[in-house]
Amino acid sequence: METFKSIAKPFSFLFGIFLLFANAMFLANAITHIHDFVVQATPVKRLCNTHNTITVNGQYPGPTLEVNDGDSLEIKVVNKAQYNVTIHWHGIRQMRTGWADGPEFVTQCPIRPGESYTYRFTIQGQEGTLWWHAHSSWLRATVYGALIIHPKEGSSYPFAKPSRETLILLGEWWDANPIDVVRQATITGATPNVSDAYTINGQPGDLYKCSSKETVTVPVNSGETNLLRVINSALNQQLFFTVANHKLTVVGADAAYLKPFTTSVIMLGPGQTTDVLITADQPPARYYIAARAYASAQGAPFDNTTTTAILEYKTASCTTKCSTTTPVSASLPAYNDTATATAFTTTLRSPKKVPVPTDIDENLLFTVGLGLNKCPSGASAQNCQGPNGTRFTASMNNVSFVLPSSFSLLQAHQQGIRGVFSADFPAAPPVKFDYTGNVSRSLWQPATGTKVYRLKYGSRVQLVLQGTSIFTAENHPIHLHGYDFYIVAEGFGNFNPQKDTAKFNLVDPPMRNTASVPVKGWAAIRFVADNPGIWFLHCHLDVHITWGLAMAFLVEDGVGELQALQPPPEDLPLC
Numbered sequence: 001m002e003t004f005k006s007i008a009k010p011f012s013f014l015f016g017i018f019l020l021f022a023n024a025m026f027l028a029n030a031i032t033h034i035h036d037f038v039v040q041a042t043p044v045k046r047l048c049n050t051h052n053t054i055t056v057n058g059q060y061p062g063p064t065l066e067v068n069d070g071d072s073l074e075i076k077v078v079n080k081a082q083y084n085v086t087i088h089w090h091g092i093r094q095m096r097t098g099w100a101d102g103p104e105f106v107t108q109c110p111i112r113p114g115e116s117y118t119y120r121f122t123i124q125g126q127e128g129t130l131w132w133h134a135h136s137s138w139l140r141a142t143v144y145g146a147l148i149i150h151p152k153e154g155s156s157y158p159f160a161k162p163s164r165e166t167l168i169l170l171g172e173w174w175d176a177n178p179i180d181v182v183r184q185a186t187i188t189g190a191t192p193n194v195s196d197a198y199t200i201n202g203q204p205g206d207l208y209k210c211s212s213k214e215t216v217t218v219p220v221n222s223g224e225t226n227l228l229r230v231i232n233s234a235l236n237q238q239l240f241f242t243v244a245n246h247k248l249t250v251v252g253a254d255a256a257y258l259k260p261f262t263t264s265v266i267m268l269g270p271g272q273t274t275d276v277l278i279t280a281d282q283p284p285a286r287y288y289i290a291a292r293a294y295a296s297a298q299g300a301p302f303d304n305t306t307t308t309a310i311l312e313y314k315t316a317s318c319t320t321k322c323s324t325t326t327p328v329s330a331s332l333p334a335y336n337d338t339a340t341a342t343a344f345t346t347t348l349r350s351p352k353k354v355p356v357p358t359d360i361d362e363n364l365l366f367t368v369g370l371g372l373n374k375c376p377s378g379a380s381a382q383n384c385q386g387p388n389g390t391r392f393t394a395s396m397n398n399v400s401f402v403l404p405s406s407f408s409l410l411q412a413h414q415q416g417i418r419g420v421f422s423a424d425f426p427a428a429p430p431v432k433f434d435y436t437g438n439v440s441r442s443l444w445q446p447a448t449g450t451k452v453y454r455l456k457y458g459s460r461v462q463l464v465l466q467g468t469s470i471f472t473a474e475n476h477p478i479h480l481h482g483y484d485f486y487i488v489a490e491g492f493g494n495f496n497p498q499k500d501t502a503k504f505n506l507v508d509p510p511m512r513n514t515a516s517v518p519v520k521g522w523a524a525i526r527f528v529a530d531n532p533g534i535w536f537l538h539c540h541l542d543v544h545i546t547w548g549l550a551m552a553f554l555v556e557d558g559v560g561e562l563q564a565l566q567p568p569p570e571d572l573p574l575c
C-alpha cells in the first residue's frame with residue numbers, strides 16, 4: 001500500500017500537469033473566428049449586363065468561412081443595403097443559441113438598413129461542408145457563401161487526405177433584381193420568372209452568352225485526388241451535377257460522413273451539400289464539370305440551361321495544347337429523370353451503425369405541397385394571374401405559414417408574448433385523402449396561420465413528410481433548422497405505416513439537415529429534440545417559402561443546466 005502511494009502520488013501529480021497542459025492545448029486550438037460581413041449593393045456583370053447586386057463585402061459568391069470543429073464564430077453583419085437582411089448558418093446545430101440561427105421573424109427580427117447584429121455560435125461535433133445565406137425575402141439569390149468545417153486539430157478525415165480541395169458553389173442567376181422578381185410574383189399571384197442561368201462559383205460558364213472568358217477552371221495534376229465540396233445554393237431548383245469521364249466517390253453530405261460509394265452523377269436539392277472525391281485518372285485534357293436542373297414537376301416552367309466549369313489537367317504534356325482544346329463534354333440525366341435522382345438518394349448510408357431513435361414519443365405525418373387560392377373578393381384580375389384566375393399558395397398539413405411581423409417567434413416564446421403564434425399545428429393531416437392521387441378541387445385551398453408544434457425536451461420524433469399532388473406533384477427539399485436527422489426511408493405513393501415501417505433503415509441511415517421528399521412520394525426522418533428553441537421547417541425552394549410551405553417546432557427547455565435556451569444577446573434586432 002505504502003509503496004503504491006509513493007508511486008501513485010508523483011504519478012497523479014504528473015498526470016495533473018499533463019491534464020492542465022492538454023486542456024491548455026485544447027483551449028488554444030479552439031479558435032474564435034471574428035469577421036465583419038458588410039451587406040451592400042455592388043455592381044456585378046453577368047450575361048452581358050451589369051446589375052447592382054446585394055453581396056457580402058462586395059464578393060459574389062460571398063466569403064468562405066473555414067473553421068475547425070469546436071471553434072466559435074463571431075460575425076458582425078452590417079447592413080449597408082436598402083433591404084432588411086438576416087443571415088442563416090445553414091446546417092449549424094446552434095445548440096442553445098437559436099438567437100444566432102437567422103431566419104427573419106422566426107428567431108430574430110430583420111437587421112434594418114443602417115443597423116448591425118453580431119451572430120455568435122460554436123461548432124459542436126460537426127465536420128464537412130455547410131454554407132451560409134441570407135434568410136430574408138429572396139436575398140439569398142446572391143447573398144451566400146461556404147462554411148467549411150475541418151476536423152479538430154490532430155484529427156483527420158475518415159479517408160486518405162486528398163491532394164487538393166475545391167469548393168463548387170452552384171447558384172442561380174436572374175438577369176434582373178431577384179427582389180423585383182419575387183415582388184412581381186407576389187403582386188400577380190402567378191409563378192415567378194424562372195432564372196436566366198445557373199452558376200458555378202458565381203460564373204455561368206461558356207455555354208451562356210458573354211460568359212465564356214470567365215468560365216471557372218479547376219486545375220489538377222494527373223494521378224492526384226481532389227475533394228470537391230459541392231453546395232446547391234440555387235434559389236429554386238434541384239440540380240444534377242457531373243464531371244465528364246470521371247467517377248465521383250461520395251464521402252459526405254450536409255456535414256456528415258457517408259459510407260463511400262462511386263457514381264457518375266449526384267443530385268442536390270437547394271440547401272444540400274455533397275462531398276465527393278475525384279481522381280485525375282484520365283488522359284490529360286480538359287473535361288467539363290456541369291450542372292443542370294432536375295425538374296420533377298410536370299409541365300411547370302423551369303430554367304433548362306446548363307452551367308459549366310472546366311477540370312484542367314496541369315500535366316506537362318497538356319499545358320501547351322490542352323488549354324486551347326474544347327473540353328470533353330459531360331452527359332447529364334434528362335431533366336425529369338427521377339429514377340437517377342432516387343438511385344442516388346437511396347444509396348446514401350452512414351459509415352457505421354448510428355444511434356437512430358427506436359422508441360418514438362412523437363409520431364408525426366405532415367403533408368407538403370402546393371395549392372391554389374380563389375381570387376380574393378375585391379382583388380383585380382391583375383392580382384390573380386395563377387391558373388384560371390387564382391393565386392398560387394403552398395402548405396404543410398393544410399396550413400399555409402404566415403410569418404409574424406411585430407415579434408420573432410423566438411422572442412414571443414421566450415418572453416411569453418401572446419397572440420404572435422398558436423401551438424396547435426396539427427400532428428397529422430386534418431383531412432385524410434389520396435395524397436398522391438387525383439385530389440378533389442375542394443381540398444386545394446389551404447387555411448393560413450402562424451402555428452407551431454410543441455415538443456418536449458428530449459422527445460424522440462418520427463416525422464413522415466408526405467408529398468401531395470395538389471395542382472402538381474414535385475420533389476421538395478425540406479430543411480429543418482437547428483437539427484440533423486436520420487432519413488430512415490423514402491418511397492413513392494402514400495406512406496403506409498403497416499407496410500413501410502418494416503422497411504426503415506434503423507442501422508446506418510444517412511444524417512442530413514435537408515431531405516429530398518420524392519415527387520408523388522414521402523420521406524421518413526427521425527431525430528431527438530435535444531435543442532431548445534424555435535426551429536423552422538420549410539421547403540428550401542424559396543418560391544415555396546414565399547407561398548407558405550413552412551412550419552416551426554417549439555422545443556421546450558429541459559430541466560438540466562445545459563438544456564435551456566441561452567438568454568438573447570443585447571444587440572438582438574427588434575421589430
Ligand SMILES: *[C@@H]1O[C@H](CO)[C@@H](O)[C@H](O)[C@H]1NC(C)=O
Nearest residue numbers: 175176177180181182184193
Ligand atoms: C418577368 O418576365 C417578363 C416576361 O419576360 C418580363 O416582362 C418582366 O419584366 C420580368 N419581370 C422581372 C421582375 O424581371
Ligand SMILES: *[C@@H]1O[C@H](CO)[C@@H](O)[C@H](O)[C@H]1NC(C)=O
Nearest residue numbers: 292301302303304305306335
Ligand atoms: C429550353 O426551353 C426552351 C423553351 O422554353 C426551348 O426552346 C429549348 O429547346 C429548351 N432547351 C433544352 C436544352 O431543352
Ligand SMILES: *[C@@H]1O[C@H](CO)[C@@H](O)[C@H](O)[C@H]1NC(C)=O
Nearest residue numbers: 296298334335336337338339
Ligand atoms: C420525361 O420527359 C419526356 C419528354 O421530355 C417524356 O417523354 C417522359 O414521359 C417524361 N418522363 C417522366 C417520368 O415524366
Ligand SMILES: *[C@@H]1O[C@H](CO)[C@@H](O)[C@H](O)[C@H]1NC(C)=O
Nearest residue numbers: 372386387388389390441471
Ligand atoms: C382551368 O380551366 C380549364 C377549362 O375550364 C380546365 O380544363 C383546367 O383543368 C383548369 N385548370 C386548373 C389548374 O384549374
Ligand SMILES: *[C@@H]1O[C@H](CO)[C@@H](O)[C@H](O)[C@H]1NC(C)=O
Nearest residue numbers: 437438439440441442443469
Ligand atoms: C380527377 O378528378 C376529377 C373530378 O374530381 C375528374 O374530373 C378528372 O377527370 C380526374 N382526372 C383524372 C386524371 O383522373
Ligand SMILES: *[C@@H]1O[C@H](CO)[C@@H](O)[C@H](O)[C@H]1NC(C)=O
Nearest residue numbers: 398431442443444445446447
Ligand atoms: C384545408 O382547409 C380549407 C379551409 O378550412 C378547406 O377548405 C380545405 O378543404 C382543406 N384542405 C385539406 C387538404 O385539408
Ligand SMILES: *[C@@H]1O[C@H](CO)[C@@H](O)[C@H](O)[C@H]1NC(C)=O
Nearest residue numbers: 083084109110112405574575
Ligand atoms: C423591415 O423590418 C421591419 C421590422 O423589423 C418591418 O417593420 C419593415 O416593414 C421591414 N421592411 C421591409 C421593406 O420589409
